[in-house]
Amino acid sequence: MPSPEPRTIGEAVEACRLRLRAVSQTPWLDARLLTQHVTGLDASSVIAYGDCVLDRIRRKRLLELVERRASGEPIAYLTGKKSFCGLDIAVDKRVLVPRPESEELVLSCVEELRGTSAVVADVGTGSGALACALAHFLPDATVIATDISADALELSRWNATALGLAEQVLFVHCDLLTEVDASIRFDAIVANLPYVASGAGAELAADVRAHEPGVALFGGDDGLDVYRRLFAQAPAHMKPGAALFCEASPQIAGGLKRVAKDAFPEAAIEVRNDGAGLERILICRLTQAARHAAG
The missing domain is CATH 1.10.8.10 (Ubiquitin-associated (UBA) domain)
Incomplete structure (x- = not known):
């Protein structure tokens, strides 16, 4: 029965x-x-x-x-929202579902810039979760959020407006930093870019593979292609002493550190663990000497 x-x-x-x-x-x-x-x-x-x-x-x-x-449809797509750093972020199939690990990326940046009127980039903003959280925790900062997807930017703008952050977060439709005004210099660049190796799709959860946008997941043969391009573009937009905050998986964190060292040989680079003790966040502090060397 x-x-x-x-x-x-x-x-x-x-x-x-x-x-x-x-x-x-x-x-x-x-x-x-x-x-x-x-x-x-x-x-x-x-x-x-x-x-x-x-x-x-x-x-x-x-x-x-x-x-x-x-x-297998992700719960956040069904409810249309995901809590991120205490903020309700609207999500749908245009963007990745924000992950708890990315909250630690935001907080790593916030702890260094709290109380300042910093200019911060969120590269590959997707839903705008990181950009909105940065603006929320750094009320005197200006956040410039970029994405190659016009559909994603439509949603991220909606989120910024819904959270009362539209005047603090500016959006640019471009590939990484290519269309950001050349005169803008950042105190920090935050990036959670595609970092899954193209041959590692089978390792993803089935609901992620089936429902979340692949363009926001896969980063080339070794998962590092998009970060390589960011590291090539970033120095021209960074103030002396500025820092890059990048998220990676534990599987590629070591490779990302090597790529960062190659791109910025004079920079101070560290990899921080997430709450589970896994390598997750790369921080690259670009000194004035490093900036000139990279440029």
Whole structure:
């Protein structure tokens, strides 16, 4: 006999959890987030009102979303948003889903620039999550966000406006820094660029492979091609003493450090671990001497 349809909010969460437990590493969280999305309730209210009846229309919508999640569609695409550094960032299939690891990239930059009126670049902004978080934590800074995708920029502009940051974040449609005004010099350049090696797609999670934009994932044969191009363009836009903050996977962090050393032989370069103890963030501080050598 088939299971009866859930009647209450609590029953709906449990039914969704059971449906997702074979396909998701976080079935209860996914079930709760989808229920929040459909009902408009926050996390605590979903629990507090668990005995309340879920109306037929919302129940039908919830079960439809659960089936899409069961087929592998990322939860953030289903809800249309992802929390990043405490900000609600709108996301859809035009952009990658912001990752928690990238929050550490933002905070590494913020801890060095807090309290300053810095000029910061977010190269390859995608959803605008990094740019908006930088502007949020550095209220006196100016952030210039670039992306090669006009579709991504449409969404990132929307996010900046929705978060009240439109006057602080400027957007440029270009490949890396190619169309940024030549007179602009940055105190920091932040970049989470495509870094998956072209032959490593099978190592990605199935939902990432199937649903997230490949142009934002793959960085050539060794995963470092886009960073090489950024390192060639960056010196002309960096102030003396400025820094590059770059995200990488643990698999290519060592290679990225070697590429950075080749590009900036006089720079101070370090690789920081993420919260899981894995190499994740490269910081390259370009001294005045290094800037002239690179140029």
